[in-house]
Every structure is written in C-alpha cells, then in structure tokens.
Amino acid sequence: MDYIKKISGIFILAFFGILFAMVSKAELKIPDVEDPAVGLPSIKMPKKSLFNHSVIKLGEKLFFDPFLSINGAVSCATCHIPEQGFTENGKRLSSGVGGKIGQRNTPTLLNIAFAQSMFVDGRAATLEEQAWQPILAHDEMGNSSVSDVLQKLEKKKAYVELFTKAFGLGGLSETNLAISLSAFQRTLISGNSGYDKWYYEGQDDAMNEPAQRGYQLFAGQAQCWQCHSIAGPGVLFSDNQFHNTGVSYRSKKLGLPEDFGRYEATKFEYEKRAFKTPTLRNVAETSPYMHDGSLSTLKEVVQFYNEGESKDPLLSPIMGSLNLSNRDVEDLVEFLRSLSGDQKYTPPSRKEL
C-alpha cells in the first residue's frame, strides 16, 4: 500500500512539474551592469536610466517581430537565432527578404554589449547607430525609409502604447526604436563558462585536461592571445581591433566573392581585407566561421591558423605557421569549446511578445 502511495505521489509531482514547465513564462533577465557574470567586465551603458524593464521588453518585441520588415517575413531573429548562439548554423551567408543573399555570415549577439564597434568592418560605432541598418538594408529587412517604418508602427495601437510606456508621450521615434533594440541586446550576456570557472574561480575540474593544454597553447606558442586578448579581470577574447588574417585572400582564391572588410569603412589601403577580431565566447555554438562563413568547424579554423601561410601582401605580421601537432590542434579546439557560457536565454513565445 505504502509503495503504491509513494509511486502515485511521484507521478502527481511529475505531472505538476511538467505542467509548471509548460506554463512558466520566459522571464526577461536583466543583468547586473556592474558585475554581469564571472569572466566579464562591467557593461558600459550610454544612458543607465533607459536600461529598464519597459524599454528592454519593447526591444525584445521589436527584435522578434517580422512586422518590422517590408514584407512581414523577416525579423532580427530570423538571422540571429537565439538557439544557435544568435547566429545561423550551417548558413555561410545570411539571407533576408525574398531570399536575397547577403554578403556576410551572421555574427553572434551574445556579449555584444561589450563590443567597441559594430559589424565586421566596424562601420557603426554603437548598437544605437547600428540598429537601423538591417531594417533598411535591401538584402535584410528591406524597408525604403525610416519614416515608412515609423508610420507602419504608428498604426499599431500596441506599439504606440509600449513606446509611450517606455519613453513617455510621443515616444515612438527613430531614436527610441534604436535605444530599445540596443537595450534588449545588451541583456544578452554570457559568462560563467568552463574557462571562467577554471581561470577566475580556480575550479580545477571546470575544464578538462585537453582544454587546459589548449589554453597553454592559446596563451603561448599558437599566438592567439595577440588578437583574442585574454588579459584582465573580464575578457571577451577580442582586442576590438582589425586584422588581416588572410581569410579574405583565401576565399577569393576559392572563387568566393572578395570582401575588403575594414577598408569598406575607412578606405585606407592598408586596411584591405582586415576584419574585426570577433569574441570567442560561445564560439562552439556559432558555426560556420569567419566573416564569410568560409570555415565550417573549429578544427578547420585551428588548422587554418596552423598553416598560416598566406601570400596576401597585407597579411598581419602576427600571422605565421605555428607548427602545431595534431594533438595540439585537438587541444585548442577543446579549449575553444570551454568558452561557452552557462546562462541560457529563453525566447518568449509569440503570445508573450
């Protein structure tokens, strides 16, 4: 009898557990600006007072709403997919309205709060400056002007109300739309990785032995640290600079379209084919790699660096062959895998937006 009671008790508990999981809402997590997570620096905020629940919630809705595109089919999340590290796995180049293929691979938005410039060529300085570009790009969301988009939103009572709640009367504006999209993206932080627990908290078993050997290579013989910086109490594995690593030169040889990278933004000859050093946090979740998605796996990336031979006359002087053994390559890959954070963002359901 007791036994049956126990079993049915477990079933009842399990039933309510599942029910709870089904109805529980995706809750918006607002990070602590001063101390967002182990391994990360503080978040620099243009206007702290606007980093509040109403502004962020509105930004989240805008981010997931295909209404923002010319044909109602493409949202920011179409390309920046939350479950795929806010990128698109398996897709070399992004595609927007009407299936138009873009020129670049979709980068992650995790930890974008810490980036010191936007886009692989750094052509926008801040998230706020960046926000309207995809909305207006013909191969992304395809709108013809800012005023078209604002007029469209003005006809939606729900949006007018949300903008008013977040910014006060007359809150629906070009600037405020950018502010709210940016505020939402600044909540997408991801630290507390295996590496962070091992390095900053001294947990020996947070990173396996191959990954620990990989770290020694990363910080030594393999020279990765020179651009993917690791010094300091909080790191993003990026120096926020632009370097020519020979990727674009290689791609051109393979018959892929040539991309001048940083040169597109500055027109400085010496910056041709230089690209922003991307963060390596969560990199295991964001394949394929590089500005054009031309390398599919982390192993291919490390092998690319190991060869290091490029005939590009503008190649960064830091680049060169590394003489890594097969085991070294595996160890470096294992290290890169330990850089995924433990905070998971749960996207809201359509009803919750």
Ligand code: HEC
């Ligand atoms: C059609 C696919 C697509 C859509 C839609 C899209 N993006 Fe992107 N996003 C990309 C690609 C590709 C890049 C890289 C482009 C470049 O560097 O020139 C990018 C870059 C970015 C960056 C810069 C990231 C970095 O590391 O520098 C941010 C921020 C961003 N997008 C946010 C957004 C927001 C917000 C929206 C919606 C308003 C959006 N994106 C819509 C594909 C897309």
Ligand code: HEC
């Ligand atoms: C000279 C500076 C430099 C050095 C040294 C360097 N990187 Fe990079 N890394 C970059 C740049 C710049 C990119 C982006 C290139 C592009 O998009 O074409 C990049 C891209 C990557 C990517 C792809 C990230 C993504 O999201 O697409 C990985 C992974 C990576 N590097 C790992 C490493 C490792 C491991 C090492 C050491 C073996 C290393 N890097 C050495 C500058 C450097």
